[in-house]
Amino acid sequence: MSYDFKTRVSRKNKGSSKWELMYEWNPNVSEGVVPLSVADMEFKTIPEVVNGLKKYLDETVLGYTKATDVFLDTVVSWCDRRYGYKIEKEWIVNTPGVVTAFFGAVNTFSEPGDGIVIFRPVYYPFSMAIERNNRKVINCPLIETNGYYTIDYDKFDQLTKDLKVKILLFSSPHNPVGRVWTREELEKLAKIAIKNDIIIVSDEIHCDLILPGYKHTVFATVSKEIEDRLIICFAPSKTFNLAGLGLSNIIIKNKKLRDKYIDKMTTLRGLSINTFGFKACEIVYNEGEKWLSELLEVIDTNQKIAKEYFEKNFPKIKSPLIEGTYLQWLDFRALGLSNAELEKFLHIDAEFFTDEGYVFGSEGSGYERINLAAPTEVVVESLERLGKALKNIYK
Template identity: 50%
Template sequence: MKYDFTTKLNRAGSGSLKWDAMYQINPQVMPDVVPLSVADMEFKMPPELTEGLKQHLDTAVLGYTGPTPAFTDAVQHWMLKRHNWHIKPEWVIPIAGVVPAIFHAVRAFTEPGDGVIVLTPVYYPFFRAVQSQGRNAARCPLHEDNGQYTIDFGTLARLAADPHNKALLFCSPHNPVGRVWKKEELQKIQEIVLEHNLYLFSDEIHFDIIMPGTEHTVFQSLSDELAERTITFTAPTKTFNIAGLGISNIIIKNEKMRTRFVEEQDKGSGTLFTALSYKACEICYTQCSAWLDEFLSVIDSNQRLVQRFFQTRHPEIKAPLIQGTYLQWLDFRALGMEYKALEQFMTHTAQVFLDEGYIFGEEGRGFERINLAAPASVLTETLERLSNSLTKLKH
């Protein structure tokens, strides 16, 4: 192994939001506990990124900085190389984050009282982006069968036919259930979107994090007609754990939609002026592919470690393998706990800090989402601590 995916980090006191949240939830937490909640890696940064930024700082002036040709070239090349997706420079709108971009899209292309379709359980800021802005979340629950999730196309078609619903806010790969949608599934959704003239907001922030043997299709690449109605949300932040640098790339082919989105952006966060963010994205996309490839093998190994653990020690708890993201969806419903009692058991009895399933919608009650982007030793320590508490619970 060329890169360091084994060192256990201690981010206490560093300002890490998820570490601070752990201490707020349980101030008595033991000193060796690592939170495996928010999608924020517990790995060292790619050394190429660290060294590249150091070299950049030797000559950089950190004033107001916009995208450079080198940055745009890196984004274009990455999309082509990793996703076989041809984009043009003018399609790329840099912004501080995917979540604010989703807020902008909802405001720009829907009106108060309109509906936005979401496939639940789903990444919880989706609900905020819709409901906090006076829109309605039209819920289309995914079908779950023994840990495997599929789309309810009948319900989706019915919701799309409702003239009050103006957009589909889609998650691909799906967070939290870890599905990578098959091309055939996307084609069915495309038919529904086009038939009912919906806007498609496709959050593909995890699209670089695909498990071996699985293939991700960029949704808007299915057809030019679909691309003309689509906003695709991408970023290097999840892929390389640089969310703290605030750089995302929103891809909009349709010029009128692009103009409308930028106008809405200018009402809020405005243009991104961040020298280190542009450079970090450029370095990641041009120098860190080997790190990413090794990272993906580590995540696949870690998810199998988690699955084996529960199959062997606590088979009533289900840990299906994921196809994408580095977030595994764990089913604790067999414990028969009310979802708030489960949260209390996890955070205070077991001192295991995952993301509670209920935050992703009512369909997530009884589930937990574990962050696999941590050394295997950290996962093992966490699972052993959980196992001890589960054993006591059963007796």
């Protein structure tokens, strides 16, 4: 491995959302504990970004910034090289994050009171985007079979026949269950969306984080027809741990939809981008692929370690391997604890900091989402600390 995925970086008192949350959950947490919740990484920043931004800072003026042609060409090339997805520069709309982008899409493409479909358990800001825009959450829960999740197409069809249902907010790959949707699955969804006149906001922020044996299909590559009703959300922020720089690339081929979106986002002031965001994206899309492939090896190692740890020591806790993202979905239901009891046990007794499954919808009750993007030593330590506490309650 040529990059450093081992050094621990303390983020204590550095304003990290994840670490601050840990101190809120347990103010007396032991020194050295690293939280495994919020989806950013506990690795040193990719050196190409550190060096590239230093150089950029030496040369630039920190004024208002627009996307340059070089930046746009870099995004076009990344989509083609990695996914065989051919886009034009004009299709790219930059927003300061994917959450901003889908809040804006809900606002642009539906009216107050309209229904927006989500597949719970799912990234919880989806519900926030719907509710805070005064739209209606239409839940079409995923079907779970022995820890494997699939889409309920019949229910999706039935729900979207309603003319007041306008949008599907879709997570691909799916956070938190770690599915990488296949082309066949996307084709089935597309067919229903076209038939029932639904726009799809396809949040593909995790698309570069695909584990061995799986392949991401950009939704737009399924058919020209579906491409015309898609808002696709890409970003370098999950892939290269750049969330603090706030930059995402939203691809909208359909000019009518794109003009409407830009118009609304201009009103919402949702199009201003940090100059470092553009530059960092350019750097990682040009120079980051080796770092990314090594990162994926670490994530894969960590998920296998977690799976084997539970199988060997606490087999009633299920920790199936994921196909994509760096978030593993652990099933603690066998402990028979309420959400509040499980939370207290993990945060206080075990000092094991994950995201509670119920925040992704009631379907997630009894589950925990663990963030695997940390040095392997940290993951092992966390599991062992959890194991010590579990021995007292595991039957």
